[in-house]
Amino acid sequence: MTGRIYLLQNNGTLQSLDQQAYESEALLQRLLAEHPDLLAGEQMNQEAPRRWILVAREAGVPGELDGATRWSVDHLFLDQDGIPTLVEVKRSSDARIRREVVGQMLDYAANAVVYWPVESIRARLDVTCGAAREDPAQVVADLIGATPEDTAALDDFWRRVADNLHIGRVRLVFVADEIPPGLRRVVEFLNEQMAQAEVLAVEINQFVGEGLKTLVPRVMGQTAEAEQAKKGPRPLRQWNEPMFFDELSSRVAPEEVRAARELFAWAARSATRVFWGRGERDASFAPVLTHNGFKYQPFAVYTYGRLEVHFQYLADRPPFDSELKRRELLDRLNAIPGVSIPADVITRRPSIPLSVLADPAALEPFLRTFDWVLDEIRAS
DSSP states (O other): OOOEEEEEOTTSOEEEEEEOOOSOHHHHHHHHHHOGGGGOHHHHOSSSOOOEEEEEEEEEEESSTTOOEEEEEEEEEEETTOOEEEEEEOOTTOGGGTHHHHHHHHHHHHHHHHHOOHHHHHHHHHHHHHHTTOOHHHHHHHHHTOOTTOHHHHHHHHHHHHHHHHHTOOEEEEEESSOOHHHHHHHHHHHHHOSSSEEEEEEEEEEEETTEEEEEEEEEOOOHHHHHHOOOOOOOEEOOHHHHHHHHHTTSOHHHHHHHHHHHHHHHHHSSEEEEOEESSOOEEEEEEEETTEEEOOEEEETTTEEEEOHHHHTTSTTTTSHHHHHHHHHHHHTSTTOOOOGGGTTSOOEEEHHHHTSHHHHHHHHHHHHHHHHHHHHO
8 A cells, every 4th residue: 555645834845644554444443433524425425415423333233123133334324314324344454345345235235224123223323322422313403404403304304214214225335445446346336236225435545644644535436327327315295195195005905095094084183283294205194282382293104004103202291201101002002903012112113014903903992092192191
């Protein structure tokens, strides 16, 4: 590894810095975690430079639904459009940098888009922010240019994360101090062939001399063919009732559509209003109850055929800020035929297939349960 750059001092003298290998792979990983800008988001998208927040280092990826961790990706970031960015770091001296790392990354991506619920990503961000003594809401708000109090903007961001995972819109980034020609060719090929996922390599050269250190990133993989293949994020659609049910009808069985219509009818008569989400392909609606200055959104129904129970959004509002009250809700739900929600998710957003609620023996007690939820809120 050879190379040199020169710094022109204010006094007119020239200072040379020589290219130098990193002391360890761990050092390069730490630099990325502390300084995500090293991924050179301005090179990836000049019109809208990418920015990131670190969700987790050594992010575990399961190989089955609710399964144990099978793989571990070096870094998981999210950009301002909610696109999960998986980063794998290797030094150029590591013989695995071409063959093994490509296969590993494809394993990570293929399983992450299926087995990483957005709730788990939010939970990992909470842990990372907690360790850094940061507020997760503030971190996300800074990323998207909002305020922590703008819950609609924050909710929309997390819905976009879920949408991106659902359609496989992820970014795979290989990082090294030097990208071998063989890896670069593989990255360019994959980036051209994959319509939704973006595959890139970032070479981060280190130059050292006379007490100074300069890091110079360079993005690879963005061929003209790849640019043509990528559709890019399309404008998000504001959904409404006819659009939602047209889309749902094209994706699930008629009995599931009937269940969704019953849920919508309940929301329209029982809540203050019905909220319609924004998304490129996936739509959602949610009942919203306004009471004593709080907005409650107890569940949401999605066009990909699932209903999310919003323990997470109830957990900071009375009376469901009480763990006992949320556990009571959990017990009532788990008493419904076909529903089995784990006990450890009462601060998250577990989901139930609409196919379960297509059975009247499940839908009727479900609606009674949320009649009880609204009664409890109004009594608080």
